[in-house]
Amino acid sequence: MADFIVPSPTSPETEAQHRRRGPIHAKRHVRVVCIGAGASGLLMAYKLQHHFSNYSLTVYEKNTEVSGTWFENKYPGCACDVPSHNYTWSFEPKLDWSAVYASSREIFAYFNDFATKYGLHQYVKTRHQVAGAYWNKTRGGYDVQVKDLQNGKVVTDHCDILINASGILNNWAWPAIPGLDKYKGVLLHTANWDDNVDLKGRHVGLIGNGSSGIQVLPTIQPYVQKCTTFIREPTWVSPVQGLEQHVFSDQERLEFATKPGALTQYRRDIERGLNGQFGLFLKGTNTNADTEAYFRQQMSEKLQNKYLEERLIPNWHVGCRRLTPGVGYLEALGKENVEVVYGEITEITERGCLCNDGKEYPVDVLICATGFNTSFKPRFPVVGPAGNNLQDDWAEEARSYFGIAAADIPNYLIFLGPNCPIGNGPVLAAIESQADYMCKLIDRFQTNNISAFAPKAEAINDFIEHKNQFMDATVWQDPCRSWYKAGKPDGPITALWPGSTLHYIEAMMEVRFDDWEVKYNGNRFAWLGNGYSQTELDPTADWAFYIREKDDDEPFSRGRKLQIINKSGSMATQAGAVNYLGSGKETDLGGSPQPKL
Structure with a gap:
């Protein structure tokens, strides 16, 4: 069946008039x-290719390769803190991960291989960096300024829909310590590692x-002459x-590859365990208390050092900062060639670090494992129809709709935006739900004469109010310094969703169009077209598809739909099941089931 092509309108009425000559929902x-x-951008390319026709896509990537943070981060010991078999797309397993916590190079290979398998590189322009996006008041959509990093030239592209998949953990930052430019030794940042x-x-x-420093230390400790590690605060x-951590044996990998259902069962067991841990983030739950006792032990x-125990074991709850497995880190702190300096660095000197104990610590090489700028503010101007720049709108606090869109910035969608479940549970599952939601919006845009869509400011205000009330009951509100709160011990929690990852997935299953401001080109019902259906346009379709022998309709109620999706009744009652009797109080929240590795 050929698509009925609706051209890009030169005026609002042009599209409406053309639609009236075609069938309903012309694309x-x-x-x-x-x-x-990175991971999100590649997934979006896959989803568009898999589900849509009559579209064009360009993915602009500043690096020389795809895979985003997993291409950029190559420091010693770099790995993911999510079990490897569950750091994959739900539909795209990998048979041969080396260990429970895989290296960044393995993860890079996974996403690069994903792009190769599905031909996604064709959409990607590497060494091209977006420098700004400006709403075109005549045509609608965005004029996107793109810098070719190979020749320095800036070109302008135009799009109907702009998707920001630039991520939050790839805009690395030097520490804000005076004198950094004075240091005469070798200066490195974990996110800009020099293999030479x-x-x-x-x-x-x-x-x-933080996560990077915890991974670096045990990796370099065996072969450096000495490591002086500077720590200013505790962490779990x-x-x-x-x-x-567990290295998979040849036998285990063989079973994953050849035994039907073995890998799927393993992945589901891990995922159930990860999804069963949300109680860890709620104050006063058995899960949090039991986990804290286990971590402390x-x-x-x-x-095995009272001095370090008193300084490194926090007095705030487990989960206030992102959990870090820390394979070998604590043991490395006790090695003979490791010196722990606890406190603040007041100044970087020509030779090393001057600390608040009054001592200078000279070093040959200084590694800054100081993380990223996680303010969520775009790294380039994003200017809406009213001339408002999202950089200014989010200068003090990033306020989004469900982590995917911003008020007054139409046709602009975000992966892993403010208050999405980046630390609530399995993150790739959340990214998939965001991509699916975006596809629903794009489908509505393509098959209707919509000119612009953006979440209503009042909907975002209500969401932020609900989020803030919810966070009072979580350990994230504890006075720890966390990028969840833009590095402030008492700042608003801008990085996390008010609920579990499963909660987010269910919230994102349907588009609540009553939360969106939608504007049309011409008459809003022009999509009804010339009176013909899409079915009549397809000579291979059954023009009496609704005549049947029994009622086999999919459920209309959300509850019944969900029972089919989540396979309700297929599992024995799971430990950690939660029973809320409308009071908001925990009545039965036990320990989470954990898979055997």
Whole structure:
């Protein structure tokens, strides 16, 4: 069946008039620009290719390769803190992960292979960086300024829909410490690693005990002459019970590859365990109390040092900062060639770090494991129809609709925006739900004469109010310094969803169009067309498809639909099941089932 092509309108009435000559829901051509070819951008390219026709797509990527943060981060020990078999798309398993926590190079290979398998590289322009996006008041959509990083030239592209998939953990930042430019040794950042620097036999300084620093230390400790690690605050470091590091044997990998259902069952067991941990983030739950006791015991046993125990084990709840498995980190702190300096660095000198204990610590190489700028503010101007720049709108606090869109910035969609479940549970499942939601919006845009769609400001205000009330009951509100709160101990929680990942997936299953402001080209009912259906346009379709022997309709109620989707009744009652009797109080929340590895 050929598409009835609706041309890009030169005026609002042009599209409406043309639609009246075609069938209902005629598909107009949709031009999509996606910023970033990391995991999210590649998934969006796959979804568009898989589900749509009569569209064009360009994905602009600043790096020389796809895979985003997993291409950029190559520091020693770099890995994901999510079990590898569950750091895949739900529909695209990988048979041969080396271990429970895989290296960044393996993860890069997974996403690059995904792009190759489905021919996604054809959409990607590498070494092209978006410098700005400006609403075109005449045509609608965005004029997107793109810098070719190979020759420095800036070109302008145009799109109907702009998707920002640039991520939140790839805009790395140097520490805000005076004198950084004075240092005369070798200066490195974990997110801008130089493989040509040889650390063997050298005295290395390491700033930071976040995820990157925790991965670096045990990797470099065996071959550096000495490592002085600078730590300014405590953090919880331990794998969740049942999800310790484990290298898969040849036999296990063979079973995953050849035994029907073995890998799927393993992945589901892990995912159930991850989804069963949400109680960990709620104050006063058994899950949080039991996990904290387990972490405290594990940290004490591995540190074997009262001085470090008193300073590194937090007095705030487990989960306030992102959990870090920390394979080998605590043990490395006790090695003879590791010196722990606890406190603030007041200044970087020519030789090393001057700390608030009054001492200068000279080092040959200084590694800054100091993370990323996670303000959510776009790194380039995004200017809406009223001339408002999202950079200004989000300068103080990023306020989005369900982590995917912003008020007064129409036809602009975001992956992993403010208050989405980046730390609530399995993140790739959340990204998939965002991509599916975006596809529903794009389908509505393509088959209707819509000119612009954006979430209503009042809907976002209500969402933020609900989010803030919910967060009062979570451990994220504790006074820890976290990128969940833009690095502020008492700031608003801008990075996390008010609920579990499963909660987010269910919230995103249907588009609530009453929360969206929609504007049309011409008469809003022009999509009704010339009176013919799409079915009549297809000579191979059954023009009496609704005549049948029994009622086999899909359920109309949300509850019945969900029971089919989540296979209700297929499982024995699971430990950790929650029973809320409308009071908002926990009545039965036990420990989460953990898979055997």
